[in-house]
Structure formats: structure tokens, C-alpha cells
Amino acid sequence: MPDFPAMIVFDLVCRDHGHRFEGWFASSQDFEQQQLRGLVSCPQCDSHDVIKAPMAPRLNRKGNQQAAAPVPAPAAVPAAAPAVSSMPPLPPEAREKLQAAITVLAQAQVEAIKSSRWVGKNFAEDARAMHYGDKEPAVIHGQASPEDAKALVEEGVEIMPLLIPVAPPDQIN
Known part of the structure; x- marks a missing residue:
């Protein structure tokens, strides 16, 4: 089985219409580089004016909580979900x-x-x-x-x- 790079999922939003969607990136820097190159766009309206939406991190609880x-x-x-999906x-x-x-x-x-x-x-x-x-x-x-x-x-x-x-x-x- 091939090794897939670790991926980060970001909640994204287009500023033109407020459409929310997910994007998977290798890192925050990867998102920024793709955004600068015009590779990140809204799947609904094709706007390239896309930003990261505020997200709540998932923090694991301590053993005594x-x-x-x-x-x-x-x-x-799910924790066992694959990092890469071929589905749109x-x-x-x-x-x-x-x-x-x-x-x-x-x-x-x-x-x-x-x-x-x-x-x-x-x-x-x-x-x-x-x-x-x-x-x-x-x-x-x-x-x-x-x-x-x-x-x-x-x-x-x-x-x-x-x-x-x-x-x-x-x-x-």
C-alpha cells in the first residue's frame, strides 16, 4: 500500500458569496502557495477570492478528564479515515x-x-x-x-x- 502524505483539512469560504467548503492541503504553507498561484477556487461559483474560515481545533482530552x-x-x-479521497x-x-x-x-x-x-x-x-x-x-x-x-x-x-x-x-x- 502506498504511503500518503499527511494532509490537513481546512474549512474554506469564498468572500464573493460566502460559500463554505473543505480543502485538503499538505500544510498551511501549501494552501498559501496554491492560493497565490490561483489554484484554489470555490467549487460553487469558481471564485478565487477564498480564505480559511475560522475552525475549532479538535483537542484530545487528558486521561483524567x-x-x-x-x-x-x-x-x-473518523480517526481512521484516509487522508486522500478520490471522490469529489x-x-x-x-x-x-x-x-x-x-x-x-x-x-x-x-x-x-x-x-x-x-x-x-x-x-x-x-x-x-x-x-x-x-x-x-x-x-x-x-x-x-x-x-x-x-x-x-x-x-x-x-x-x-x-x-x-x-x-x-x-x-x-
Whole structure:
């Protein structure tokens, strides 16, 4: 697999019409050089009068700080996301709808987890035992390998992956 250079995503805005969009660059200096050469333009109106929009940095919490509810901020990029995409950016309207849908799903997951019991690495064993009547049915969440999850589905055990990763309770301070 080829090594891709580290990329920085900037929120950009055209000053002519206020259109907001993302741009991926190797560095802040790379953005400035491309801007000076006229290579940065608004995908909606083709304006070259583009500036960086104010952005809130994502700061990792310290180990002794309480984690917030696992609801992603709009336009959050998963940690394992590739740095380079061959897909064209979504139109702003579609992007806003996608962000709203992700937020609704994340909030629904948070609510579902509140009434669920964490079983950790015993997820496959507990789900299987409930399916076969060896344990009282309960709403649970935990960890399962892809192989275990596939085996559960093949056995007819009703499971579904969590859409937003959840930290185990013992890893939250």
C-alpha cells in the first residue's frame, strides 16, 4: 500500500458569496502557495477570492478528564479515515443533510446505550446465550471480532454494529 502524505483539512469560504467548503492541503504553507498561484477556487461559483474560515481545533482530552457523550460534531472525520479521497466534495446542501443525519443517528445511539448494559468482550457469548434461551434477554453492547459478529449473524442472532465507536466504561475517567 502506498504511503500518503499527511494532509490537513481546512474549512474554506469564498468572500464573493460566502460559500463554505473543505480543502485538503499538505500544510498551511501549501494552501498559501496554491492560493497565490490561483489554484484554489470555490467549487460553487469558481471564485478565487477564498480564505480559511475560522475552525475549532479538535483537542484530545487528558486521561483524567471526563469524556463527553459520544456525539460527533458535524463534519467530524473518523480517526481512521484516509487522508486522500478520490471522490469529489459533496454539494453543500447534501453535506448539510448528511451531517444532520449523522447527528440524529449518533444521538439515537447515545439514547439506546443509556438503556443498554456493557458486556465488553463477552458480547458474542452473551448474545448467543440470550438467543438460545440460556440467559434472560437484555439489551447489551460490547465488543466482538468481525469473525464472531459474522458467526452470530449466520446463527440468526439479531445484532447490529454501533455506528459511532464507544469507549468501554473502564476507559472513561
